[in-house]
Amino acid sequence: MRRSRILGVLTALVLSALPTQPPAVAAAHRAPTSAVVDSCKPDEGRGVAPQVAAGDLVGSWPGAHSAPRARRLGVPRPRAAHKPYTDNDSVGLVYGEDAKGRCTYCTASVVLSPAGQSVLATAAHCIYVWDPKENGAKGRVGWLEHVFFVPAYQKGKRPPYGVFPIHKAAVEPGWYLDGSVDSDLAFLGADPDTHHRKVADLVTQYGLEFNADFHQEVKAFGYFDSLARLTSCSGRTKLAYPAIKKIVRFSRCQVSHGSSGGPWYARYTGGYGYLDGVTESGNIPDDPDDYVYSTYFDDVAYDTYRRVTG
Template sequence: MRHVSQLRALSAVAVLLVIPGYGDRDPGPGGRTVEAPATAAYARVGALFEGGLDGDHFCTASVVHSADRNLIVTAAHCLDDQDDAVFVPGYRDGRAPYGTWPVKETYTDDAWQEDGSEDDDVAFAVLGPGSATGARVEDAVGAARLATTTAPADATVTVTGYPSDSDAPLTCTNQTTRYGDTQQRIECPGYSGGTSGSPWEAVDGSVVGVIGGYEEGGDDPDVSYSIVFGQTTAALYRLVEGEGC
């Protein structure tokens, strides 16, 4: 379990990648975890705090493209019973270089709401205006494309997230393997509590998963899990877009 401290629709999605992705990073050797540099390519990944910077950060989230430019994706278990969560993109060393954004609306699938289904451990959250300028989050830090087509079993992804005992994000690149038909796993050391919701970015910069799923992300900090994004994730995304939040 990595977390310390909603609606089903139809169809797939296609959106645009808006800021530099994996190709603009130096991920280092496969399977090695390092501190992520403070660059624009990592700015769309941030920490989720309770209340604000004076609280604790308990999970990770990242900005994904939406028509209203105000959407993040994380693990569903991160936002259970959280009514004052704040997203801080690019958080580092106690500072919010781009400002903070309050979570206003959370969307998870019916199967998660009703049964806590490990195969539906993903959430989208609509953010309010930023604290610094009132801007929408995507206008401040960019966004990634959400990918919901079936990924190959051995895809290369970069996982970036915030352990709860760290004030800087970690990043690691490695190949994924399938864990049954609905889950995927990756071996990257050091992804402890607080990294739930960390985005899995493919080589084209699209988000293909988030730490969560099996055991809410896994029971070993060196092996992380995600659900396989597919039709259900696409439907949930389309639902949020249709709400026009």
């Protein structure tokens, strides 16, 4: 069975390899959900420009992965005692510049973090760039630079928790090697802000699930209308392409530029839930089902997470 290719990256969300994809699946038309602009000013620079210089991002990808095993990590740790600023303050804006000076905005979320660390989950194309070419080939652009996370971002308002520089990142090896869309997952390590606060101490750290059931009720979050607002939707996941067992999707969820990397939570009840997906793409034109897609959290995903947590 031939391999189909999805071409593209941050300028229009991923385009990459779907191994053994059934020919009938029109995956090449999955729409972009990351936002790319000319400068890193999420809100015209108002209150968002960080006051700390980001160091060089240390990026990596896992090698051989561990034996298959169902894993559920951590009990979600609620943090904020005050009224939340958004529907989920653990979700926020992640942004940075690529080697060509273009700025990319995506959604990211805080997950279970070992003591002294702050760990985020997002889509791989939000942190490591492949550039589409006119002839259908892809060019490696590489890791973003000067990457920052703004939890509970609200357009037109100052960041309620601060701005946190990203110093470390890991992407799935399939994304690093050739931009495979079935490996569009990354975990990030965040440094404290200028007041020496850790983001993991300020908002809820949600748990993670790996090798969970392909069919689960989930609630997804992401920035909508090019960062204008945080929105959410719910649905039941299933395998997008049964022959692959590497991509899951659910229907009836509208996404737009900036939604990439948004978390999918199983058993979500506000301050409780387990991350088992992130939005990588969605909404085929004229598709009445409005599908959104995520890389399945398997052993490779677990090893990618461990690459950041040490």
